[in-house]
Each structure stands twice: as structure tokens, then as C-alpha cells.
Amino acid sequence: MKIIDLLEQTFLSLLSNKARSGLTILGIVIGIGSVITMVSIGQGASGTITSSIESLGSNLLMVSPGMARGVGQQVSAGRGGAQTLTLADANAIADQIYGVQAVAPQYSTRAQVTAKGANTNTSIYGVTEPYAAVRNVEIQSGSFITQAHNGSKAKVAVLGPAVVEDLFGEDADPIGQTIRFNNMDFRIVGVTVSKGGSGMNNVDDVIYIPLATAQQYISGDDKVGMINVQGESQKLLDQMEIDITALLLERHKIADETLADFQIMNQADIAASASSIAGTLTILLASIAGISLLVGGIGIMNMMLTTVTERTREIGLRKAVGAKKGDITIQFLAEAVTLTFLGGIAGVALGWIASLLVRHFGNTATQISPVSVLLAFGVSAAIGIIFGYYPAWRAAKLNPINALRYE
Amino acid sequence: MIQCKDIVKIYKTGEIETTILKSVSFQVKEGEFVAIIGPSGSGKSTLMNILGTLDVPTSGDYFLDGKNVAKYSDDELADIRKNKIGFVFQSFNLLPRATALRNVCLPLVYAGLDRNEREERGKEALSRAGLGAEHYHHYTNQLSGGQMQRVAIARALVNRPSIILADEPTGNLDTKTGEIVMETFQELNFQQGHTIVLITHERDIAEYADRIITVRDGSIVEDRKNTRKKIGIAGVDDRQKI
Ligand SMILES: Nc1ncnc2c1ncn2[C@@H]1O[C@H](COP(=O)(O)OP(=O)(O)O)[C@@H](O)[C@H]1O
Ligand SMILES: [Mg+2]
Numbered sequence: 001m002k003i004i005d006l007l008e009q010t011f012l013s014l015l016s017n018k019a020r021s022g023l024t025i026l027g028i029v030i031g032i033g034s035v036i037t038m039v040s041i042g043q044g045a046s047g048t049i050t051s052s053i054e055s056l057g058s059n060l061l062m063v064s065p066g067m068a069r070g071v072g073q074q075v076s077a078g079r080g081g082a083q084t085l086t087l088a089d090a091n092a093i094a095d096q097i098y099g100v101q102a103v104a105p106q107y108s109t110r111a112q113v114t115a116k117g118a119n120t121n122t123s124i125y126g127v128t129e130p131y132a133a134v135r136n137v138e139i140q141s142g143s144f145i146t147q148a149h150n151g152s153k154a155k156v157a158v159l160g161p162a163v164v165e166d167l168f169g170e171d172a173d174p175i176g177q178t179i180r181f182n183n184m185d186f187r188i189v190g191v192t193v194s195k196g197g198s199g200m201n202n203v204d205d206v207i208y209i210p211l212a213t214a215q216q217y218i219s220g221d222d223k224v225g226m227i228n229v230q231g232e233s234q235k236l237l238d239q240m241e242i243d244i245t246a247l248l249l250e251r252h253k254i255a256d257e258t259l260a261d262f263q264i265m266n267q268a269d270i271a272a273s274a275s276s277i278a279g280t281l282t283i284l285l286a287s288i289a290g291i292s293l294l295v296g297g298i299g300i301m302n303m304m305l306t307t308v309t310e311r312t313r314e315i316g317l318r319k320a321v322g323a324k325k326g327d328i329t330i331q332f333l334a335e336a337v338t339l340t341f342l343g344g345i346a347g348v349a350l351g352w353i354a355s356l357l358v359r360h361f362g363n364t365a366t367q368i369s370p371v372s373v374l375l376a377f378g379v380s381a382a383i384g385i386i387f388g389y390y391p392a393w394r395a396a397k398l399n400p401i402n403a404l405r406y407e
Numbered sequence: 408m409i410q411c412k413d414i415v416k417i418y419k420t421g422e423i424e425t426t427i428l429k430s431v432s433f434q435v436k437e438g439e440f441v442a443i444i445g446p447s448g449s450g451k452s453t454l455m456n457i458l459g460t461l462d463v464p465t466s467g468d469y470f471l472d473g474k475n476v477a478k479y480s481d482d483e484l485a486d487i488r489k490n491k492i493g494f495v496f497q498s499f500n501l502l503p504r505a506t507a508l509r510n511v512c513l514p515l516v517y518a519g520l521d522r523n524e525r526e527e528r529g530k531e532a533l534s535r536a537g538l539g540a541e542h543y544h545h546y547t548n549q550l551s552g553g554q555m556q557r558v559a560i561a562r563a564l565v566n567r568p569s570i571i572l573a574d575e576p577t578g579n580l581d582t583k584t585g586e587i588v589m590e591t592f593q594e595l596n597f598q599q600g601h602t603i604v605l606i607t608h609e610r611d612i613a614e615y616a617d618r619i620i621t622v623r624d625g626s627i628v629e630d631r632k633n634t635r636k637k638i639g640i641a642g643v644d645d646r647q648k649i
Pocket of ligand 1: 425448451
């Protein structure tokens, strides 16, 4: 039997029952469409997470105060809960640890900020000049906090774009104007570039001031909230983490490492765990969608079994005129695979549209990978074969005599 | 050439075994027109299924052109049917959503011929079976009983088989149409030299053959020469009437 005849026969028999074929295809369309959509949402989320971790800076170790989780201790003190790190610790790391590119200590607090009658509650970061390079902060206009600002404990501020919008309105140029918080006026010297992001960790909703100013006028001591350490290369980070731990334990006079009053986060570790979370999310979404695909496959099987029963006489006749088992099997398999393949094409289109709609209206990043499209085609063809095989096998093994007699 | 030796067919239904054919032996030479006659339930169709290799005997040998096909596999039997045998059934067994020509060409699809060759041979078979050319592209469910049986006969001829097996081909037709169909068989036998084995329970129909084998309760009880009721060529004019 020639391929062209097989195809012609397949389309004729599918067209002879358009409504049933259409509804069966619909099951596959929904299944493949939801797999494509769900995977695109999952991959979009993982892309967002990855890029926001990269925007933290590169080759970064973040030393923060607080109890590392020791044996039998489930609770660790939150960052900033206990102020155990000092500016001197930061300087010691810069001086004594091998592989350090830059050290950027940071003091964090929140304040109610006012300007020309508008006001907002936002994060205040006391930083030094290297902070911009270490944490990947770029300047849109004006300048960042300089060493001179720190030396003179200047009351100057660099604003994140979200703060500018809240206080001065969109697209305003606030440089040279003043804002007020903690009963002090700060002159605005720069505005940072937007990094995106949302919620509590919105890096656009921040005001940077000199660290020395913050310590002098706000905290009144030399404690810092976090020490950002940038390594010269990714390879050095693990060793630097060990060295910094040893140095700080010694400086804080703690013998037992499990009782350390600080913790170190390695950016690579964060990235790894975040991407594994995103991977799990993708798998979860895909398996939910996979269930609907399975249901679609069962629909195919159901339709094919009905078809085989209805066409019992036809099968008997085909065998009588010389069709072999293989000819019958391939005929019914071809029908099943054609249904799933058509469903696969429509499903990919539907999933594509759905994921664009989600991106547009749901404000969620989505990402359609060619791999997931190819996979969808593969899966739909495989479903045709798997769920079509049993009905085709039943058809092929029909006894021609009984099949011809069948009423 | 058909050669049956001690063919036995036993059907098992649960625990109960029923012997349908009890040691049937006979020969049909090339070019013969044989009618197998017997009352309903005597085992005629069972015998025809074995002759047509749609079924295999429980025991005994069936030689087709000298080869014992009783032990062939399903796929080998399919090849035999494809190359040597044409079937005509009582209930026509045409595909309803296909044209007359498409039905006739079906066996050639499995023989692997391409479309042009199939249609050429299909039209030739239809004209030999006596269907008017205006019906070639009609759907088979738009045809009359006699026309449908002509399509079925054409389908049996299209592979140029040496043997045509017809099981009660006139059973669903009125007397007049039945006679015309029988004349067509005579003509195919007389002019084209096809071996024809016809199964019927009607004596009138059996009279068209030149040998009549009578079966009763699974055994051959009589096997005799017959003088044909008509000479095939006589039907040529009548054919246009159906
Ligand atoms: N597949 C089968 N299983 C069991 N019994 C059958 C089967 N096919 C036919 N028979 C029985 O065999 C007997 C002969 O049937 P059949 O050959 O069709 O007779 P005929 O064609 O002469 O009327 C009948 O009694 C029928 O019930
Ligand atoms: Mg019968």
C-alpha cells in the first residue's frame, strides 16, 4: 500500500465524520495548548528570577548579621535583627581577604520621606562609592554617592526612579531639589536607572545616602546592615566565603562556627536554588497541563474504538481483498496520529496566543521555547501512536469471517 | 486448481464442539463453473470461507494450484486472496461513502498499483461486469441492488483472479435481476475462463452452473454434471435493463 493512498484514505474517513473528528481533535488542542501555555509561564518566571539575580551584581558574597542555623535551632534571627557587623569588619575583609575586588558595606532603614508636600515610605540605604559597581546600580542622571560625600558626611541623596515618581511625578528631573526625612533635608544629586522588580525587594524604590551620614545622623553607631563583597572571579567565591567566615569568627571572638553571629550568602547558591525552584514550578505547571493532554489521548482512543466497531464489516472486506494485518494496523494508526497531529498544530497556535495574552494582560513574563513547541509535536504524535495502537491492534486481529458477518 | 482432501471444520463454542464439515473431499478444475447447493445451515459458507482462505480447516489439506495452504499464516493467506481469489457476497459489502469505481479499485490499493493504473483496470472490470459507465462515479448507496452486485462482481474481477467465489450472490436480489447476474457469471466463465464456485440454496440458481455439488449436514451427498440453463452470451441484451 502506497503512502499517498494511506493519506487519502485517512482524510476521507476522518472527513466522513467531521463532528466527531473535530471534537476529538479539540481534546488534543486543549491539552497541547495548555502544556505550551503553562511551560511558557514557567519558563518566563524562571527567566525573570534569573535576570533579577543577575541584576544583584556579579561574583557577589553578601555578609549579613544574624544567627546561622545551628544544631537544634530552627529559628535564625532575621537580617538586621541583631546588628553585629561593623564598618571595621568591612575594612578588615577588604584588607585581609584574598581575591576581593571591592567591598561595599550598607546600612538599611526605612523612613517616611517628604518633598514639596508629597510623601512616601521607602528604604534608605547608607552606602559608599563602590556600592554602585558591586550591586550593579547604574546612574541615569547626576552622580552616585562619592567618597567625598562620605568624607564630609554630606546630606545628599540618590533616588531610585520609583521614589522620583512617587515624590515628583513621572519624568520629573529632581536633581538639585531637596527631600526631607528624619528631620533633615537632603539634596538630590542623582537618579538611578530602573531595574524593574516589584514588591518588598523593589530596587527602584530606594534612596541612597552616604554611609557615614547615615551612621552619624540616623543610627549613631558604626554598625552596618550588610557587607557586600565582590570577588575577582566566580572561582574564588567558595574560598573567600571560608576565609571571611574564619576572619569574622576571629574578630567576633566566636570559637564554634555553629554559633556565628553572621551569615554569608553566595550569589551562585542563590541562583542555583532559585532556578531549581523555577524548574519545579515549570514541571508542576506542565504536569497539570499534561493531565488534560492525557484526557485528550483517552478521547482519541475512545473515538478510535468506536470507529473500529462501526467499521467492522469494512475491515473484514479489506482483509478479504488482500489487506494484511499490518495494512489494517497502519490505517487506523494513521487516523489516530493524524487527529493528534492536527490537534498538535492547532494546540501550539492556541498555546502561543494564550501565552501572549497572559504576557499582555496578566503582566507575567512568558517565554515560548522552540524546544517546547517541538516537544508538543512529538508528544502529540506519540499520543496518537500510544492511544491509537490498541484500537488499531483490535481492528487488525479481527477475524475476517466474523467481521464480514457483523451486522 | 482447487483440491480438497478430508477437510474437517469444528467450531468450539465454550465447551461444546460442533463439527460443521465432516471430511469433505473434491476437486475443481481450472475453468469450471461449479455450484454448491444445500439447505441453510449445511456448512456451505463455512466451506466457501475455507476455499477463499478466509478461514483454515481444523484438519485436512487444501491444495490451491498444487500448494497446501491449510497451514499458511494470516499474512500468507492475505497474499493468496490478493492474487488468486475474488469474492462476491450476498450482502455486496461495498463501502457506502465511496464511488463505484473507488470500491472496485480497493483490492488494487493493497496490490500497490498507482492511481492511473487502478482506475484503468477498475473501469475495465466494471464494463466486464456490465455496469453502465454513467454509474462509475456514483456513490454505491445511490445504486440499485443489481447495480451494487455488479460493482461487487467487478471488484472480484479487478485483480484478475483465477477463482471467483460467490456466496449467495442473488440472495438479496429479485428473481429477474438474479437471473441477469447469473448470466454475467456464465459469461465470465464462458468468455474469460474464470473458475467460478457459486454457493446457493436455490436449485434454479444452481442450474446456471455446469456441475452441481450437493452438501447436507457437512458432507457431500451428490456431485453431478449439469446441462446449463442458458448459454452465457444470451444475457448480453438483458444486461442493459438493470
Ligand atoms: N464462527 C462460528 N462459530 C460457531 N458456529 C458457527 C460459526 N460459523 C458458522 N457456524 C455454524 O455452522 C453451521 C453452518 O453454517 P454455514 O456454513 O454458514 O451454513 P450455510 O452457509 O450452509 O447456511 C451453522 O449451524 C452455523 O450456526
Ligand atoms: Mg451461508
